[in-house]
Amino acid sequence: MKLLITGGAGFIGSNFIHYWLKKYPEDKIVNLDLLTYAGNLENLKDIQDNQNYKFTKADIADKVEVNKIISEEKPDAIVHFAAESHVDRSILGPEEFVRTNILGTFNLLESARQNGNIRFHHISTDEVFGSLGPNDALFNETTPYDPRSPYSASKASSDHLVRAYFHTFNLPITISNCSNNFGPYQFPEKLIPLFITNLIEDKKIPLYGDGMNVRDWLYVEDHSSAIDLILKKGKIGETYCIGGNSEKTNKEITYKILEIMSRGEEMIEFVEDRKGHDRRYAIDSTKIQRELGWIPKTNFEDGIKKTIEWYKENEDWWKKIKSGEYQNYYKNNYKNR
Ligand code: NAD
Numbered sequence: 001m002k003l004l005i006t007g008g009a010g011f012i013g014s015n016f017i018h019y020w021l022k023k024y025p026e027d028k029i030v031n032l033d034l035l036t037y038a039g040n041l042e043n044l045k046d047i048q049d050n051q052n053y054k055f056t057k058a059d060i061a062d063k064v065e066v067n068k069i070i071s072e073e074k075p076d077a078i079v080h081f082a083a084e085s086h087v088d089r090s091i092l093g094p095e096e097f098v099r100t101n102i103l104g105t106f107n108l109l110e111s112a113r114q115n116g117n118i119r120f121h122h123i124s125t126d127e128v129f130g131s132l133g134p135n136d137a138l139f140n141e142t143t144p145y146d147p148r149s150p151y152s153a154s155k156a157s158s159d160h161l162v163r164a165y166f167h168t169f170n171l172p173i174t175i176s177n178c179s180n181n182f183g184p185y186q187f188p189e190k191l192i193p194l195f196i197t198n199l200i201e202d203k204k205i206p207l208y209g210d211g212m213n214v215r216d217w218l219y220v221e222d223h224s225s226a227i228d229l230i231l232k233k234g235k236i237g238e239t240y241c242i243g244g245n246s247e248k249t250n251k252e253i254t255y256k257i258l259e260i261m262s263r264g265e266e267m268i269e270f271v272e273d274r275k276g277h278d279r280r281y282a283i284d285s286t287k288i289q290r291e292l293g294w295i296p297k298t299n300f301e302d303g304i305k306k307t308i309e310w311y312k313e314n315e316d317w318w319k320k321i322k323s324g325e326y327q328n329y330y331k332n333n334y335k336n337r
């Protein structure tokens with residue numbers, strides 16, 4: 001099988017490529033990524049010379065470029081991770097989110113359609129469903145869309161386009177809406193890696209608002225295994241919700257990290273809240289568990305310990321990000337290949 005992965009140099013995409021090549025070493029992977037600030041080829045350093053892996057630098061918002069790659073590579077399936085993914089950045093500058101998340105997804109769908117209706121799996125988020133109150137039922141596949149940030153609105157638009165291509169053109173699609181991921185290679189702008197790396201550097205950790213917003217945390221490897229099952233056994237046209245069954249307030253996460261890293265609450269700095277900050281997300285994963293037999297393997301407690309350990313052991317990786325040096329990796333290692 002040959003997979004075209006978009007956004008494979010980012011957090012979840014690179015974890016997925018590692019997962020896939022370990023489990024299916026005979027398969028071929030083409031990683032199409034623009035290497036925005038969030039793309040880091042150092043995430044894939046250990047497999048960059050693998051004969052079954054190829055990296056192609058391209059912008060999904062460029063339809064000519066996208067179509068050239070897809071028509072030449074002729075993948076059996078496209079797994080679409082590429083996106084602008086950080087909510088705070090979407091508040092500061094929404095335009096890139098519309099361009100990449102909506103136009104980019106549209107270009108990929110068009111190209112998949114024009115090149116023989118290629119199997120298409122779209123990676124989406126639980127944020128498209130909006131914000132839950134404390135006693136509301138969990139999100140599931142039938143929850144109405146109610147996005148509230150430019151990020152989630154752009155992801156919701158892309159989900160609608162993907163479904164439209166199924167109904168209108170019979171494009172063989174599936175969609176997954178996943179909750180908050182954590183684990184190795186997460187860019188240190190997101191809550192968990194930011195707090196861990198700040199504490200290693202003896203810096204304060206900025207908690208938004210009252211710290212009582214709730215997220216449902218999933219260890220990233222369990223997201224990969226869910227996508228694997230959807231690609232192999234998922235029903236065409238269907239959506240699958242993926243979650244960790246692990247709701248935590250940001251305060252709980254903060255205190256857990258402080259405890260494991262033996263630091264005190266004086267490291268917390270309460271800062272101004274995020275604009276339009278969604279209060280609670282939580283996913284009901286019954287469908288993927290029942291229909292595809294998905295079972296997440298890593299609970300939050302083990303996952304957070306492994307994650308803290310990983311950031312402690314890979315200071316070189318995140319320090320290069322914080323200094324900006326990681327952006328030279330492509331130039332130094334790929335440009336003349
Ligand atoms: P990330 O920001 O770490 O990585 C995004 C990747 O996409 C980067 O490698 C970047 O270079 C690439 N990219 C961005 N714009 C591009 C463009 N125009 N053309 C080609 N490549 C481009 O994101 P992530 O956290 O790994 O998220 C991956 C996907 O999973 C996204 O679609 C996101 O919406 C979704 N998702 C993320 C989470 C989470 O907790 N991180 C949860 C649910 C769903």
Ligand code: DAU
Nearest residue numbers: 085086087125126127179180189190191206207208213250
């Ligand atoms: O729910 C899935 C989504 O999870 C994905 O679709 C997004 O791509 C991903 O970025 C993530 O979005 P969140 O906004 O939930 O993640 P973030 O790590 O930015 O924030 C998690 C919570 O922590 C949120 O309530 C805001 C809060 N926070 C975040 C940061 C960066 C803080 O309190 N302080 C911070 O410095």
